[in-house]
Amino acid sequence: MIYKVRVLFLIVLDIILINISLLLAYFLRFELSFGNISSEFIKEIPHLILIATIIKIAAFYIFKLYNSLWKYAGIYELMNIIIASFLSNTFMLGYVFLTQTHVPRSIFIITFFIDCFSIGALRLGYRVFRRIIRGEVILIRNNKKILLIGAGDAGASLINEFHLHPELKSTPVAIIDDSRGKQGKKLNGVTVVGTRNDIVRVAQEKDIDEIVIAIPSASPKTINELFSICSNTKCKVKILPSLSQLIDETVSVQKIRDVNIEDLLGRDPIKLDNNEIGSLISERVVMVTGGGGSIGSELCRQIAAFSPKQLIILDNYENNAYDIQNELLVKHPELNLVAVIANVREKPRLENIFRGYKPDIIFHAAAHKHVPLMEANPTEAIKNNIFGTLNVAECADKFGAKRFVMISTDKAVNPTNIMGATKRVAEMIIQAFSKHSKTEFVAVRFGNVLGSNGSVIPLFKKQIEQGGPVTVTDPEIIRYFMTIPEAVQLVLQAGAMAKGGEIFVLDMGEPVKIYDLARNLIKLSGFEPDVDIKIEFTGLRPGEKLYEELLLAEEGIEATKNNKIYVAKPLHTDLAILRREIECLRDIIINNADQVRDYMKIIVPNYDYKDIV
Known part of the structure; x- marks a missing residue:
């Protein structure tokens, strides 16, 4: 009416x-x-x-x-x-x-x-x-003052949005843009007052409360540089997501969010050949071992989007399998999904599963991966990472799987810890099987993934929540990082490219100092490093390197059609000899467990657990 x-x-x-x-x-x-x-x-x-x-x-x-x-x-x-x-x-x-x-x-x-x-x-x-x-003009002094970075279409849209929503109590008062031609110009009534070099000065002069980076097309490097400058102010820093994250490419105030560590460590979007991945997965039975873990669950999410005939989530931990099963049933109600609780160490159980489901593609992500924990429990690392991989590989071969893709790690290269050494043996198993089996066996090697279970990021966040200190082992320690979705996308792409016997090496970008990572996380949480939250150095842990490597010296790499994926030169591994060595390892675990490291060095000659750098 x-x-x-x-x-x-x-x-x-x-x-x-x-x-x-x-x-x-x-x-x-x-x-x-x-x-x-x-x-x-x-x-x-x-x-x-x-x-x-x-x-x-x-x-x-x-x-x-x-x-x-x-x-x-x-x-x-x-x-x-x-x-x-x-x-x-x-x-x-x-x-x-x-x-x-x-x-x-x-x-x-x-x-x-x-x-x-x-x-x-x-x-x-x-x-x-x-x-x-409504008092929007009169009460502007009571509003939060916003400094926008970016005088483009996104910045113009945000200014309009702020004007249309006075309930947000936020008012853009100035804009920063590196374009010289825009200096002094007005964008929807707000003046461009300088370049990135003026951010700190403008924030002080105009008493800015919040800075919003409004450049969806900006590269991760640019975002990192801008955040570094903004962190020298006392302002809260927020960001408009990148174009790849703005699915409908529309800009709104609701899409402004806090800057996260992925924004600072991210890289240019990955170009995938979805047709190639689809041809690998579509209408096939796909099994993911360790399917409830951080990598395994993301594999399941992305595999589900390619319409497999059936997806089998195999995990030893029922809660993880239950969580990802429920998530996928909601998102993909049409998906033929099976959750199987099993341990890759138990060969008879695996054979029954393979006999019943006959998977075409296996992504083997089940593994123990925590370096310090495995150093204290070397036999468990061997049982899971070596014996478990051998069991799954033998089942894949016996029951005629088309392709087997193992998730490996950069810690397998010149390992200084038992976890890395066991993953190197797992790679050797894959390369040895590829020479004798009709199944195409490959491995994908990459570094740390942001936010995975037990990674440094969740640990730092928890320490910050508790008021510190944030513990870093060494001021010079560096690591390669990749987001979980990015790693899994490349795993799928590498799996689709495979012919058998390859170790694919993912381009991890530039290495990151863990100390810088800790400082950025503290700043992102709204605190001042070494003032509000202390950073303490605890010394390298057993088996830990200052830096990780992605290649053995003798491997070398070849480029692929995807510029983020390389292939390490295959190394000859004799399956019969490797089987005998693994059987000897079983006996040593039972009878002389304290000698497992010495024997591991026989299998992996470049395993150096004594000379920890």
Whole structure:
């Protein structure tokens, strides 16, 4: 009812403005005097007013000038007003020409401009009036002051959004942009006041509360540089997601979020060949061992999107398997999904599973991976990472799987810890099987993944929540990092490229100092490093390196068609000899467990557990 009253009220105002517009056009046409208008023209005015009112109200209705929310009026609504006025006045001109009505033709040109001004002023004036009535202009001092970085389309959209939502109590007061041509210019009423070199000065001078990086197209390197500068202010720093994260490519205040560590460590979007991945997975039975873990669960998420015939989640830990199973059933109700609780160490159980489901593709992500924990429990690392991998590989071979993709680690290269050494043996198993089996065995090697279970990021976050200190083993320690989705995308792509026997090495980008990572996380949490939250150095742990390597010296790499994936040169591994060594390892675990490291060094000659760097 209220809406209908508002529309009726608006129509009445438009009728009044249409009549005034026509009369004013006559007044202007005849030198600002109605006395100059001939009686022949005057007698046609009532008739013209009636026809113009009917035609223009109809045009306004057709162009939805009565359906818009005028408190949000902008360019789109103004364009509709211009088009409706132009067409209606053109129609009137045609009407008087055909009926030979005595009217000066220039009247309708003048009327067009008056219509645009008066009708537009009525709509846009309501928006301005509403802002004044609600105190948006008067109470600006009580709002949070925003410094925008980026004077592009995204920045312009955000300024409009802030203006349209006074309840956010946030007001853009200045813009930073590196373009020299934009300096001093205004963007929707907000001035560009400098480049990135002026951020700290502007934040101080204008008493900025919050900085928003509004450059969705910016590279991760640029985001990192801008954040580093912004961290020298006392302002909260937020960001508009990248274009790849803005799925519908629309910009809104609701999409502004806190800067996270992935923004600072991320890299350019990965280009995948989805057709190639789809041809590997679509309509095939796919098994993911360790499917409830951080890597395994993300593998399941991405595999589900490629419509496998059946997806088997195999995990030893029921809670993890249960969580990812429920998540996928909600997101993909059509998916043929099976969750199997099993331990890769138990060969008979695995054989029953393979016999029943006959998987075509196996992604082997089940492994013990925590370096310090495995140093204290070397036999468990061997049982899971070596014996478990051998069991799954033998089942894949025996039951005719098409492809077997093992998740490996950079710690397998010149290992200084038992976990890395066991993963190197697992790689050797894969390469040895590839020479004798119809199954295509490959491994994918990469470094640390952000946010995975037991990684340094969750540990640092927990330490920050507890008020510190944040513990770093050494000020010079560096690591390669990759996001979980990025790692899994490349695993799938590498798996699709495989021919058998390869060790694919993922491009991990630039290495990151763990000390810098800790400082950034503290800043992102709103604290000052070494002031609010202390950073303490604890010394390298057993089996830990200052840096990780992605290649053995003798491997070398070859490029692939994907610039993020390389292939390490295959090394010859004799399966029969490797089997005997693994069987000896079983005996040593049972009878002489304290000698496992010495024997591991026989299997992996470059395993150096004594000389920890």
